[in-house]
Amino acid sequence: MRQAGRSLPEYRKAREGTTMMEACRNPELVCEITMQPVRRYGTDAAIFFSDIVVPLAAVGIDVDIVPGVGPVVAEPLRTEADVDRLRNLDPCDVGYVTEAIGLLTAELGDIPLIGFAGAPFTLASYLIEGGPSKDHSKTKALMRSRPDVWHALAGRLAAICGEFLRVQIEAGASAVQLFDSWAGALSEAHYRRFALPHSTAALTGLAESVPRIHFGVGTGHLLEAMTETGAEVIGVDFRTPLDEAAARLPDKALQGNLDPAAILADDEPLLAETDEVLRAGRAAKGHIFNLGHGVLPHSDPGKLKLVVDRVHETTRR
Numbered sequence: 060m061r062q063a064g065r066s067l068p069e070y071r072k073a074r075e076g077t078t079m080m081e082a083c084r085n086p087e088l089v090c091e092i093t094m095q096p097v098r099r100y101g102t103d104a105a106i107f108f109s110d111i112v113v114p115l116a117a118v119g120i121d122v123d124i125v126p127g128v129g130p131v132v133a134e135p136l137r138t139e140a141d142v143d144r145l146r147n148l149d150p151c152d153v154g155y156v157t158e159a160i161g162l163l164t165a166e167l168g169d170i171p172l173i174g175f176a177g178a179p180f181t182l183a184s185y186l187i188e189g190g191p192s193k194d195h196s197k198t199k200a201l202m203r204s205r206p207d208v209w210h211a212l213a214g215r216l217a218a219i220c221g222e223f224l225r226v227q228i229e230a231g232a233s234a235v236q237l238f239d240s241w242a243g244a245l246s247e248a249h250y251r252r253f254a255l256p257h258s259t260a261a262l263t264g265l266a267e268s269v270p271r272i273h274f275g276v277g278t279g280h281l282l283e284a285m286t287e288t289g290a291e292v293i294g295v296d297f298r299t300p301l302d303e304a305a306a307r308l309p310d311k312a313l314q315g316n317l318d319p320a321a322i323l324a325d326d327e328p329l330l331a332e333t334d335e336v337l338r339a340g341r342a343a344k345g346h347i348f349n350l351g352h353g354v355l356p357h358s359d360p361g362k363l364k365l366v367v368d369r370v371h372e373t374t375r376r
């Protein structure tokens with residue numbers, strides 16, 4: 060899950076003297092960082108080390124990842140002319156991704172690699188706001204005032220993220236995850252009108268090749284709508300109990316959903332909460348245990364190991 064590596068001393072060491080974007084373009088470093096949590100925790104899958112803004116930088120957007128802030132875009136996109144300048148992704152733009160996945164699949168053996176992309180709404184929010192936003196106000200204003208410009212932008216982003224996922228699958232990823240991290244900021248009506256068609260487009264055409272996971276934060280009110288993207292697995296954040304999500308989505312496997320803040324608690328409440336997630340997850344058609352959003356930077360790796368071991372002890376019995 061998101062920025063998981065940050066809490067590891069070996070990650071901080073590997074990243075010394077290299078910016079996040081440089082690291083994402085260095086296949087050997089990508090391979091090393093992707094392997095670190097797998098080696099340390101013995102997880103059942105690996106998540107590719109990259110970032111949702113990597114394909115945007117690859118098509119020429121001036122975007123940087125500022126530590127403690129997140130993605131920052133030098134010249135935000137807000138007009139029809141800005142959108143017209145956004146070109147499609149060519150697999151050659153991200154040759155380093157293909158190369159890194161080749162190294163990784165050789166090293167991982169039977170352990171599946173999960174590739175990913177950011178969904179059009181979440182990417183558009185960064186591009187329109189110019190950086191992280193709490194209220195997504197400029198994005199929402201554009202949607203309402205210039206739906207034509209919005210749909211043109213989101214349509215181009217759908218093509219870019221679809222292509223980015225395709226590159227990862229062709230290079231050997233065993234599953235892909237589409238992160239619509241900020242979709243929870245939308246009402247269901249606006250999600251259906253402005254985000255869902257573009258996320259669906261991004262995931263279409265990948266069908267039948269590998270399982271597709273779709274995740275959002277604060278999307279308890281959108282779970283049914285999110286299934287309409289066609290994703291086989293729905294990620295559920297920590298706010299919605301998995302048995303409740305399973306009752307609403309009987310045909311979907313679920314991923315999630317331990318509260319990342321639980322990692323900072325004492326062992327006893329942490330393990331009790333882990334057990335509860337496992338119990339509630341049994342109601343689902345399938346359950347991939349994970350956190351219900353990203354690992355917090357100050358998490359103790361020992362606590363994460365405790366959780367992974369508990370999940371293995373319980374599910375491998």
Ligand code: CP3
Pocket residue numbers: 060061062063064065074079106107108109110111112124125126127128129130175177238240276353
């Ligand atoms: O866990 C992993 O390392 C897997 C790879 C991964 C990263 N980002 C690496 C990263 C994944 C899957 C992401 C996804 C991502 N990036 C999302 C979607 C998931 C989610 O979090 O909801 C989003 C919204 C982003 C954008 C982004 N990138 C943010 C908000 C930040 C944090 C900025 C900060 O410092 O607080 C990043 C930076 C980032 N992406 C880091 C990593 C390891 C930390 C940067 C560093 O180590 O310098």
